[in-house]
Amino acid sequence: MSTPSGTHPTRPDPRRLIAVVVLAPLLVALALWAFAWPAARTAPRDLPLGVAGPAAATAQVERGLAQHQGAFEIHRYPDEAAAREAVEDRSVYGAIVVTERGPELLTASAGSPLVAQLLRQAASAGGAEPRAEDVVAAPESDPRGAALGASVLPLALAGIAAGSAVFTIGLSGVRAVIALVVTSGLVGVTVAAIAHSWLEVLTGDWWAEAAALGLSTLAVSAAVAGLAALMGKAGVGIVAGVLMLLGNPFSGAGSAPQMLPEPAGAIGQWLPPGAGTTLLRSVSYFDGAAALGPALTLTWWAALGLGAVLLGSTLRPRTTHADDTAAAPRPVPAG
The missing domain is CATH 3.40.190 (D-Maltodextrin-Binding Protein; domain 2)
Structure with a gap:
């Protein structure tokens, strides 16, 4: 196939090709390690x-x-x-x-x-x-805890989607905080209506469950939006990657944190999916027993994320003003 005179066919950058060839197996290996390693090493530890x-x-x-x-x-x-x-x-x-x-x-x-x-x-x-x-039996509608374990990924995805949407549409400052809080609250109410009222896999206080679900979503969405406000699109990728590759498989939702190899169980409880699952079990089946620790973990995530959203909104005008000043033409001295 001939090319117009004076032009040359575009050649792929060999560095990009090498990066793709090397990066793809590394990502597969990382995902397999994160998901298969805890599953293959499930056993009681202390x-x-x-x-x-x-x-x-x-x-x-x-x-x-x-x-x-x-x-x-x-x-x-x-x-x-x-x-x-x-x-x-x-x-x-x-x-x-x-x-x-x-x-x-x-x-x-x-x-x-x-x-x-x-x-x-x-x-x-x-x-x-x-x-x-x-003594504290699982609900008859979910005797194996499968429904509770299956809720970890959708909640994380909802939080990632909410945080990404706030960043994408350009909300910042107080308006972004309000949007994140309201969206997370609506997610909590919606999931409680499905899991408690319809599926009957949650059996505790309805509003306490909705609050736990909303707080779990807010911890994720605030972290995504906060880091995005400080770092841009890279912030969304970092938080999403950590939560999907570590938070989900290390949550212990299908077994228990002490059933995962160390330090996966401990790491999982410091991330929103693991802390959210533990909190939901406590408020739904144990009348809130042992709920303080995971609730504080989620609160810290939410507070730091919302704080980063507000900080990013204050830094952005300064950065924009500095860029405009640098780009403005300097006056030429007379004479």
Whole structure:
């Protein structure tokens, strides 16, 4: 195919071609590491477990649990009532109570169906399976916690979309903050209406659930809009990448933070998807027990993000004014 005289066909930049060839496998490897590594290494690690009863009677139970090296973090309680209260307060995921009738296992499948099943297996490993009682049971409409786990990604996407939209349409300052807060509140109400009122997979106070869902969305959307206000489009990509590659797979929504390899579980609880899932479990199934920590984490994310939005709006006029001043023609001296 001939080209017009005096012109040359456009040749691709070899540096860009090399960047694409190298970057694509790296991104695939990173995504596979982030999602497959926690799934392939799911196992209990210092999982809080209670043991209740007289010291002489519980010694054998503790020796059996010690065989699972590093799997359980033992919390001792004097009687069944104290152990039951610890399960309801989310201090432990379950408890083995030694009674005159034999050992009894207390679980909380609402906290994690996978952990509840694991505890039943561990408690029966040494012999006969003990009597089990699900102290805080998962809802009948979601006994495996699949719906709750599936809500992590849509909430993160909603937050990313809201933050990106605020930046794209050019909202800044107080107007951007109002838009983010109102949008997140509407997302929380909408998801609560679907998950609680329709699907019935959430069973706690409706407004508390809506507030938790809204705060989770605001933490993400504010972070996206805030970093975008300071860095531009790159800020959107950074926050979205961190939340999608780390926040989602490290959230522990399908199991528990202590079931993920270290430090994935700890990192996940410092990111909005993990903190939001923990907060939602607390307000929906445990009457708000252990909700303070994740609520503060989400609040910090939201506050820092909204602060960055306001800071970006104050820096932008100064930057624009400085650019205009530099671009303005200087007067030529007379003579």
